Amino acid sequence: MDAFQITGGRPLRGTVRINGSKNAALPLMAAALLTQEPVTLTGVPDLSDIRNMVRLLESLGLKVERDPGGGEASGDGNASGDGRCAMSTTDPTQTTAHYDIVRTMRAGICVLGPLLAARGHAKVSMPGGCAIGTRPVDLHLRGLKALGAQITLDAGYIVAEAPTDAHGNRRLRGRHVFLGGTNGSTVLGTANVMSAAVLAEGTTVIECAACEPEIEDLGRLLITMGANIEGLGSPKVTVHGVKELHGTGDTTGGHEVIPDRIEAGTYVIAAAITAGDVTLTNFPTDMLGAFLDRLEEVGINLEAEGDTTNPGSRDTVRIITPRRLNACHAVTQPHPGFPTDLQAQLMALLTLADGNSMVTEKIFPDRFLHVPELQRMGADIKRIGPTALIQGTRELVGAPVMASDLRASAGLVLAGLAAKGETTINRVYHLDRGYERMELTLQQLGAEIARVKMDGV
Numbered sequence: 001m002d003a004f005q006i007t008g009g010r011p012l013r014g015t016v017r018i019n020g021s022k023n024a025a026l027p028l029m030a031a032a033l034l035t036q037e038p039v040t041l042t043g044v045p046d047l048s049d050i051r052n053m054v055r056l057l058e059s060l061g062l063k064v065e066r067d068p069g070g071g072e073a074s075g076d077g078n079a080s081g082d083g084r085c086a087m088s089t090t091d092p093t094q095t096t097a098h099y100d101i102v103r104t105m106r107a108g109i110c111v112l113g114p115l116l117a118a119r120g121h122a123k124v125s126m127p128g129g130c131a132i133g134t135r136p137v138d139l140h141l142r143g144l145k146a147l148g149a150q151i152t153l154d155a156g157y158i159v160a161e162a163p164t165d166a167h168g169n170r171r172l173r174g175r176h177v178f179l180g181g182t183n184g185s186t187v188l189g190t191a192n193v194m195s196a197a198v199l200a201e202g203t204t205v206i207e208c209a210a211c212e213p214e215i216e217d218l219g220r221l222l223i224t225m226g227a228n229i230e231g232l233g234s235p236k237v238t239v240h241g242v243k244e245l246h247g248t249g250d251t252t253g254g255h256e257v258i259p260d261r262i263e264a265g266t267y268v269i270a271a272a273i274t275a276g277d278v279t280l281t282n283f284p285t286d287m288l289g290a291f292l293d294r295l296e297e298v299g300i301n302l303e304a305e306g307d308t309t310n311p312g313s314r315d316t317v318r319i320i321t322p323r324r325l326n327a328c329h330a331v332t333q334p335h336p337g338f339p340t341d342l343q344a345q346l347m348a349l350l351t352l353a354d355g356n357s358m359v360t361e362k363i364f365p366d367r368f369l370h371v372p373e374l375q376r377m378g379a380d381i382k383r384i385g386p387t388a389l390i391q392g393t394r395e396l397v398g399a400p401v402m403a404s405d406l407r408a409s410a411g412l413v414l415a416g417l418a419a420k421g422e423t424t425i426n427r428v429y430h431l432d433r434g435y436e437r438m439e440l441t442l443q444q445l446g447a448e449i450a451r452v453k454m455d456g457v
């Protein structure tokens, strides 16, 4: 298996362009199941989760053509090409999302709503748990049942049928749906119910809808395809069902996936933790309010070119880092709160701050697999339930550590960039799920990092 070897202590310098968002692209790609016409996206990142979604869509009767996106890295550390992904239906009779693909990528669940709405039937493997804790899909199922779907569980598969309408067609029915769970809203649950509701008969009102920018992006694509949706970005989304959706992309050049706010936040911390001088372009300032607020508390500021207050602006920002970092408190929450997907990275930074910090995880209360690994590097962290108390230390020391999930791995890379000596991060396939060629980008910024093969780990 691949590992990263990092010799820490080099300040990063240079410019990085933020890629398109993985978590936006996955449900956007699944939305291509909603129409018989071609759908084209641009800015789709080249990641293993995306390649798995391509396999899944192909198994569901779609032809998928992708830009070589994974070609030579260009001068700014990113792939050539515009990440084009053109999808068109060739066999609309396929309705089974098989275990062998869905088990590799939890986001496989986002084909459930589109299949059910467009093909009247879906059989989707239950995605199961993962390293960050139990990840139920009860809210997805509750929402789809509210729209009239009959749902049963059969040998590890969710089997869903849409009801028959007055004309003998299988079609969901609009309803009031409350999608709140004990930990707030659900991102992919909202994607599933919204994608299903666009073709339902009548109006659906989704309450406690996820407000994440990735859901807004999905709504924007669906509207371009002919859907009638109001309230995007708010917790109350209203969907007036239409009979059919059309394709998109032929004349418009394709729907452009929003920048990856989590990749952006990760590179902000990479700059700060190495006391470097990094400029980020295609930076989604408008999606990172809570994160940037916490960083300001730590003493890190952004110097922006132009006006970054316009919603949807894609900014060029330079990261300004003080000589010493302040401690801070952070609590992860649904958007617009501090994102759980940046919790491990912030914690890596806080291990080097002056004083005591506290990080509370409210979305996935067990998402702390990076803690024992950071402790191996000399971090002083105590975990009490969903809260980690971090006492800042003068330096981290390189050590062999194990990546356990995507964002925990990113936290370890950041710690390794700052640590004294050599850090080996095993099992970086987790990182490849969500960061496009991270080691090349970091090398171009001056980091001493290499991908190596390790036997038996």
Ligand code: EPZ
Residues within 6 Å of the ligand: 023, 024, 026, 107, 134, 135, 136, 137, 138, 139, 140, 141, 181, 182, 183, 184, 185, 186, 187, 188, 189, 340, 341, 363, 364, 406, 407, 434
């Ligand atoms: C999405 O997962 C993201 N994945 C995750 O990113 C992200 O951490 C998460 O949202 C929260 O922001 C993708 O977009 C592909 P949820 P999702 O449903 O939608 C509970 C990454 O690193 N819940 O919003 O699956 C759940 O247990 C990944 O890129 C239920 O109780 O997360 C959690 O406590 C990891 N029942 C909370 O809701 C349900 O039916 C939020 O989960 C569904 C969720």
